[in-house]
Amino acid sequence: MEIESAAQGKLGVFGRCKALPGKAKDKIFDVGKSVKKLGKDDPRRVIHSLKVGLALTLVSLLYFWRPLYDGFGMSGMWAVLTVVVVFEFSVGATLGKGLNRGFATLLAGALGVGALHLSSLFGKEGEPVVLGILVFLLAAAATFTRFFPKIKARYDYGVLIFILTFSMISVSGYRVEELLEMAHQRLSTILIGGTTCIFVSMFVCPVWAGQDLHNLIASNIEKLANYLEGLLRTRKLIAGFGCEYFQASEDKDCIEALKNDKSFLNGYKSVLNTKGTEESLANFAKWEPGHGRFLFRHPWKQYLKIGVLVRQCAYQIEALNSHFTSDIQAPVEFIRVIEESCTKMSSESGKVLKSLASSIKAMKHPESANEHVENSKAAVKDLKTALEAAGMGDSDLLAIISAATVASILVEIVDCVEKISEAVHELSQMARFKKVENTVSPETKPKQMLLHRGSVKPVLDGDQRPDHVTITVLDTASIDSLENVNVKPQGPKKPIEEV
Amino acid sequence: MEIESAAQGKLGVFGRCKALPGKAKDKIFDVGKSVKKLGKDDPRRVIHSLKVGLALTLVSLLYFWRPLYDGFGMSGMWAVLTVVVVFEFSVGATLGKGLNRGFATLLAGALGVGALHLSSLFGKEGEPVVLGILVFLLAAAATFTRFFPKIKARYDYGVLIFILTFSMISVSGYRVEELLEMAHQRLSTILIGGTTCIFVSMFVCPVWAGQDLHNLIASNIEKLANYLEGLLRTRKLIAGFGCEYFQASEDKDCIEALKNDKSFLNGYKSVLNTKGTEESLANFAKWEPGHGRFLFRHPWKQYLKIGVLVRQCAYQIEALNSHFTSDIQAPVEFIRVIEESCTKMSSESGKVLKSLASSIKAMKHPESANEHVENSKAAVKDLKTALEAAGMGDSDLLAIISAATVASILVEIVDCVEKISEAVHELSQMARFKKVENTVSPETKPKQMLLHRGSVKPVLDGDQRPDHVTITVLDTASIDSLENVNVKPQGPKKPIEEV
Numbered sequence: 001m002e003i004e005s006a007a008q009g010k011l012g013v014f015g016r017c018k019a020l021p022g023k024a025k026d027k028i029f030d031v032g033k034s035v036k037k038l039g040k041d042d043p044r045r046v047i048h049s050l051k052v053g054l055a056l057t058l059v060s061l062l063y064f065w066r067p068l069y070d071g072f073g074m075s076g077m078w079a080v081l082t083v084v085v086v087f088e089f090s091v092g093a094t095l096g097k098g099l100n101r102g103f104a105t106l107l108a109g110a111l112g113v114g115a116l117h118l119s120s121l122f123g124k125e126g127e128p129v130v131l132g133i134l135v136f137l138l139a140a141a142a143t144f145t146r147f148f149p150k151i152k153a154r155y156d157y158g159v160l161i162f163i164l165t166f167s168m169i170s171v172s173g174y175r176v177e178e179l180l181e182m183a184h185q186r187l188s189t190i191l192i193g194g195t196t197c198i199f200v201s202m203f204v205c206p207v208w209a210g211q212d213l214h215n216l217i218a219s220n221i222e223k224l225a226n227y228l229e230g231l232l233r234t235r236k237l238i239a240g241f242g243c244e245y246f247q248a249s250e251d252k253d254c255i256e257a258l259k260n261d262k263s264f265l266n267g268y269k270s271v272l273n274t275k276g277t278e279e280s281l282a283n284f285a286k287w288e289p290g291h292g293r294f295l296f297r298h299p300w301k302q303y304l305k306i307g308v309l310v311r312q313c314a315y316q317i318e319a320l321n322s323h324f325t326s327d328i329q330a331p332v333e334f335i336r337v338i339e340e341s342c343t344k345m346s347s348e349s350g351k352v353l354k355s356l357a358s359s360i361k362a363m364k365h366p367e368s369a370n371e372h373v374e375n376s377k378a379a380v381k382d383l384k385t386a387l388e389a390a391g392m393g394d395s396d397l398l399a400i401i402s403a404a405t406v407a408s409i410l411v412e413i414v415d416c417v418e419k420i421s422e423a424v425h426e427l428s429q430m431a432r433f434k435k436v437e438n439t440v441s442p443e444t445k446p447k448q449m450l451l452h453r454g455s456v457k458p459v460l461d462g463d464q465r466p467d468h469v470t471i472t473v474l475d476t477a478s479i480d481s482l483e484n485v486n487v488k489p490q491g492p493k494k495p496i497e498e499v
Numbered sequence: 500m501e502i503e504s505a506a507q508g509k510l511g512v513f514g515r516c517k518a519l520p521g522k523a524k525d526k527i528f529d530v531g532k533s534v535k536k537l538g539k540d541d542p543r544r545v546i547h548s549l550k551v552g553l554a555l556t557l558v559s560l561l562y563f564w565r566p567l568y569d570g571f572g573m574s575g576m577w578a579v580l581t582v583v584v585v586f587e588f589s590v591g592a593t594l595g596k597g598l599n600r601g602f603a604t605l606l607a608g609a610l611g612v613g614a615l616h617l618s619s620l621f622g623k624e625g626e627p628v629v630l631g632i633l634v635f636l637l638a639a640a641a642t643f644t645r646f647f648p649k650i651k652a653r654y655d656y657g658v659l660i661f662i663l664t665f666s667m668i669s670v671s672g673y674r675v676e677e678l679l680e681m682a683h684q685r686l687s688t689i690l691i692g693g694t695t696c697i698f699v700s701m702f703v704c705p706v707w708a709g710q711d712l713h714n715l716i717a718s719n720i721e722k723l724a725n726y727l728e729g730l731l732r733t734r735k736l737i738a739g740f741g742c743e744y745f746q747a748s749e750d751k752d753c754i755e756a757l758k759n760d761k762s763f764l765n766g767y768k769s770v771l772n773t774k775g776t777e778e779s780l781a782n783f784a785k786w787e788p789g790h791g792r793f794l795f796r797h798p799w800k801q802y803l804k805i806g807v808l809v810r811q812c813a814y815q816i817e818a819l820n821s822h823f824t825s826d827i828q829a830p831v832e833f834i835r836v837i838e839e840s841c842t843k844m845s846s847e848s849g850k851v852l853k854s855l856a857s858s859i860k861a862m863k864h865p866e867s868a869n870e871h872v873e874n875s876k877a878a879v880k881d882l883k884t885a886l887e888a889a890g891m892g893d894s895d896l897l898a899i900i901s902a903a904t905v906a907s908i909l910v911e912i913v914d915c916v917e918k919i920s921e922a923v924h925e926l927s928q929m930a931r932f933k934k935v936e937n938t939v940s941p942e943t944k945p946k947q948m949l950l951h952r953g954s955v956k957p958v959l960d961g962d963q964r965p966d967h968v969t970i971t972v973l974d975t976a977s978i979d980s981l982e983n984v985n986v987k988p989q990g991p992k993k994p995i996e997e998v
Contacts, residue, residue: 035643045643049640049642049643052639053635053639053642057635057638060631060634060666064630064670080663080670084659084663085663132556135552136553136555139552139556140548143552144534144545148533163555164579164583167583171559171575171576171579172575172576172579273772273774275772315771315814315818316818319817319911322815323907337896390896397889398887400903401886401903401907402907404896404900405907405908407900408904409904412818412822
């Protein structure tokens, strides 16, 4: 923008005028393109705009249609105002604002009438003073409550409307004689406006915040999966060129290609900053009634918990990603030691996340994820065993350090992914996701479950070198009871309270 | 909460009633405590609440004071409404909302009057139909523009008020005869309300969004510095116990102490999620006039750029932090190799960030940061040299991998910190921070500057082991011109446009 105007400055006034029509055409073309893009990215935006128009036109009937106008008169204005300020993109946000507005108006109206009565006891002189003091105190106190995070999140608009209505009633009531009628008209028109909003929002192509949150979490998990599997896919795609990360390569072009593969390199980046969106969607979702596959008290809070874990995994991926830009190539013999297990960690973690994402989408119990979690943990063990076994001899430390870091961060990622898997299992339990029929043969099943319930931790013998590992089985449930897991829903490992 | 109510459920109705007074007392006590905490954390919250009360009481005079009431009548209500919805925490937000409201009302009012004239051409029957269609179209189109990110960020409220005013004028104008007088009264009372807000907001203990953004960025940088220096401080504090990370230790208690040192472990975590706050503060700051040490077109956008880099550094620290919880201890001989340079990287990076933060706070040119940047880069070189020199013989890879990862991430952090330093230098140039007197003797200076302008990169001989490094000097400015840097402000390395 600034560069543009600097260039224009050089052209002089005449040149600028001459260039204007062409520029304006370009500008209009650009705007048109971005309008089209906005609409295409999410067609619900277009529908939402039309819905707002529809709701406004509906309440305009209060004016246009004589019988209605005779009933409400100028108060119909409040209905128009209500529609404009209450109508939001999602049903939850609209409901939240509408209910906040309704209840706050009711409460503040009652308090305002009370304040008028109170002040009238102080005589003609004292009345405005008392009213002024009351308005000051209530406005200040109510404004302060808006700083409480919980109130800010759910009732901010209600407190605003409370202050507004209280001030208007107690101040204008001082002059208006037919106060009660005014209050009644205002309340009923707000009710009409609010109901129109909620009706149009819920029954004309509704946008559910809960559904959006559900989809957002699933797609965030999928983005991480794409990155982890992309690492592998890129390897395969360009394997012919010998351009694999875990292979010392001299082909600079290939490394560039890998660096520039924006599709998987940058997909996960949007996950880093979705905290705000997730939280506001969860707040809106709490206002929504049951819809589609979601019941009224769907465990929205658990989505936030999953969101936190997903972001933690994204931070690790961010750190991992910055190591791929390193120019130092590890020696071939070291790569050979870690290659297989690193590939497996990455691909199995990707598979876990893929299966979690698709099970969230389909609202089915994430059965197949467990197997991949075990595989990825086995890969971590393999890596440790391989590293213990390998003596590096005289190969140089500087060269291996970058590849070692990649391996080390991948181990952390496996850990994160396991936590995400646990949280999704909890969600599945809380939201009663459908269990899939058990297709694994009974012989292999118990062993796998047993592994899932245990933790593998290398034990250090002195502080020098670990030479054995112990497997601690946390849950000593017998194989019989493990078999039953799929028959009736049992509690997950940790007790969960629905909040 | 849910646990509480579950417990209550067991008590039965009688027990619950009995427990109520005590519970209520506790609850009130809790609320009181959190009110006190909110006020203590930021006393400006209390002041803001009182300011809102003051502004509202001031506009109430429109009703209470007879000469004013005679002038405005019931339209005074709009002034009250304006104060409640426009008054925001910071001057920038209040100004933005006030200006948006004023201009949108003006524009929509004019368009509304035009729409009324247009529709009156269609006769008594056609008028409401044409008006209805116009309201529908304009509301839908304006609602759609709210999806443009740039409009959403700065003019969202204006568009809302535009829709509101247009609908109200064109709809109620159909019935109200004295339309122009109504529009005039509405506009002038909005003006009074808006001016009151802006006046109180700017002249009674003002809260400047720009100042807040400035402080936020400085404090975020400081939090990262605290972490990096905290690594070192903890080392020193408990060095007597031999509880240093870079030293193989058997003292489990010490490691626990290090793990539990919440003050430096968790300070940086808040940096991970400040993107939203930074962006809205920058948007508000753009509305603000010059204040204190900030001129009108202060480069607020540069703060966002620094913010992005600071967050990237925080992601690396997050990854680093997760490696300190690893239980594997590295072998002593490996620790000895990397200890010194790792300590130096961490402490020098911390010093860079500390000096950047304090130079931002004092709005002084970050002179001393350069030296520490060079030191930290020298430490990276030292690490590489040490690693090249060290042959590991038969020591085992698994044990060194965790410590190697810490070292490797620290190298990335040094890189991030250098980028932050560059961005702060750019800010210093753009915002004309004060230059500090040159206290370094002229003999040592040019060499140091020369180093700062070059980049050190190990060159790989084949793909096996790097055995030499080249120093590329990007800027071949002579020592004479380098000497001049402190005398007159020259442009930084890259050309900067003020946006």
